[in-house]
Amino acid sequence: MALKLASIFFTMILVDNYVLAKFLGICPFLGVSKKLDSAVGMSLAVTFVMVVATAATWPIQMFLLTPTDAAGNLKWDMGYLQTIVFILIIAILVQLLENVLKKYIPALYKSLGVYLPLITTNCTILGVTILNIDNGYSFIEAIVCAAGAGIGFLVAMVLFSGVRRRVEQAVTPKCFEGLPITLVAAAITSLSFMGFGGIVESIFGV
Amino acid sequence: MSNENSKLKILTNGILAENPVLRLVLGTCPTLAVTTMASNGIGMGLAATFVLLCSNIVISALRKIIPDQVRIPAYISVIAGFVSVVQMLVKAFVPSLDASLGVYLPLIVVNCIILGRAEMFASKNNVLDSALDGIGMGIGFTITLTIMGSIREILGAGTWMAGLDGLLPFLPAGFKIQILPASIDPFSLMTSAPGGFFVFGILMAAAVYLTTPKAAKTAEGGEA
Numbered sequence: 001m002a003l004k005l006a007s008i009f010f011t012m013i014l015v016d017n018y019v020l021a022k023f024l025g026i027c028p029f030l031g032v033s034k035k036l037d038s039a040v041g042m043s044l045a046v047t048f049v050m051v052v053a054t055a056a057t058w059p060i061q062m063f064l065l066t067p068t069d070a071a072g073n074l075k076w077d078m079g080y081l082q083t084i085v086f087i088l089i090i091a092i093l094v095q096l097l098e099n100v101l102k103k104y105i106p107a108l109y110k111s112l113g114v115y116l117p118l119i120t121t122n123c124t125i126l127g128v129t130i131l132n133i134d135n136g137y138s139f140i141e142a143i144v145c146a147a148g149a150g151i152g153f154l155v156a157m158v159l160f161s162g163v164r165r166r167v168e169q170a171v172t173p174k175c176f177e178g179l180p181i182t183l184v185a186a187a188i189t190s191l192s193f194m195g196f197g198g199i200v201e202s203i204f205g206v
Numbered sequence: 207m208s209n210e211n212s213k214l215k216i217l218t219n220g221i222l223a224e225n226p227v228l229r230l231v232l233g234t235c236p237t238l239a240v241t242t243m244a245s246n247g248i249g250m251g252l253a254a255t256f257v258l259l260c261s262n263i264v265i266s267a268l269r270k271i272i273p274d275q276v277r278i279p280a281y282i283s284v285i286a287g288f289v290s291v292v293q294m295l296v297k298a299f300v301p302s303l304d305a306s307l308g309v310y311l312p313l314i315v316v317n318c319i320i321l322g323r324a325e326m327f328a329s330k331n332n333v334l335d336s337a338l339d340g341i342g343m344g345i346g347f348t349i350t351l352t353i354m355g356s357i358r359e360i361l362g363a364g365t366w367m368a369g370l371d372g373l374l375p376f377l378p379a380g381f382k383i384q385i386l387p388a389s390i391d392p393f394s395l396m397t398s399a400p401g402g403f404f405v406f407g408i409l410m411a412a413a414v415y416l417t418t419p420k421a422a423k424t425a426e427g428g429e430a
Contacts, residue, residue: 020399021399022239022399023234023235023236023238023239023399023402024239024313025235026234026235026238027231027235027318080290080293081290082312083286083289083290083293083312083315084283084286084287084290087282087286087315087316088279088282088286091279120278120282120316121316121318121321122316123235123313123317126313127309127313130309130312130313131309134308173411174418175411175412175415175418176407176411176414179407179410180407180408180410180414181407181411182407183403183406183407183410184403184404184407184408186403186407187400187401187403187404187407188400190399190400190403191395191400193399194398194399194400
């Protein structure tokens with residue numbers, strides 16, 4: 001059990017990294033990775049929301065949209081409402097979180113607050129909640145998977161903010177200035193992550 | 207006359223001058239993720255165009271009713287509704303596309319092109335203009351995805367338009383055009399993640415190069 005959880009966790013960070021291997025959350029990856037501290041702030045906020053959103057959407061999918069009886073047969077199927085329900089839950093959750101943090105943990109709100117509204121339309125959150133359902137994970141596995149995805153996002157953002165500082169000082173052809181050369185640098189960063197393919201299977205033997 | 211011109215301009219704006227992907231840098235996630243094959247790019251582009259058109263029309267029609275404070279949740283509900291419609295249609299009629307797009311189909315909800323156009327255009331303009339803007343942006347998105355898909359598919363797999371028979375049922379099953387001879391080993395890196403970033407970077411640079419006025423280019427060339 002613990003082995004399987006660890007395997008899911010590290011697979012999400014290294015092999016199936018959301019940004020560099022699955023292309024989710026590219027907008028904040030390109031937008032916020034300019035400075036190290038904002039990259040860290042954004043990633044922590046994303047990780048937090050991912051875990052909370054998974055904890056909220058998994059029971060809703062399993063008990064409201066597609067509940068099963070003891071024998072595993074569907075009681076009723078409202079799976080087609082998944083997209084609408086999930087995005088609304090995430091939007092409400094982000095808003096709620098913002099208000100709660102503002103009231104009770106102002107210090108945390110100060111450091112994460114500006115990133116929270118951006119998170120609703122961050123595709124990693126909706127992506128991780130839907131993929132957890134698609135992969136048929138149990139509740140604990142889903143939470144671990146969400147945490148791994150968040151940490152993976154953090155790793156990619158922090159690594160890339162370092163790469164980016166060097167890229168920005170480099171002399172490039174005029175038409176490559178700004179985003180194009182950043183994307184080429186992202187290609188090389190993602191190439192290095194491809195090297196992790198298969199490493200988790202061989203360590204955990206799952 | 208000038209009125210017609212401005213309508214045409216709204217329509218063509220999205221194709222190069224304000225191409226959503228290459229110039230506005232919106233909707234990058236599906237652009238990178240689904241363009242391993244040209245036919246996926248077309249399918250994704252058409253699905254997004256449909257959602258964009260419908261949501262632009264509805265949001266523009268409701269722009270005076272939706273209160274300003276709750277506009278983002280209201281927009282997202284409208285968009286999510288249309289995305290669910292598309293999801294059901296694709297599942298029913300093009301199951302092969304549903305399989306290859308996977309999670310990226312429901313993720314059209316959070317595609318920033320759609321919310322971006324709702325916020326930037328549809329909430330301020332009348333229904334006809336918003337519909338034209340939706341179509342123009344959608345076509346620009348579809349063209350970009352198709353070009354990117356073509357480059358990655360030709361270099362990475364040696365074929366072109368494989369899987370198009372899922373979209374167009376009159377084509378024979380297993381339809382594809384072999385571009386590179388099978389004796390050449392395909393450059394399979396292109397269809398995986400790094401290739402996506404790389405081709406996207408190159409295309410974006412090309413768009414900057416093409417839309418920079420010529421005079422400015424020669425001046426820069428002289429300095430260099």
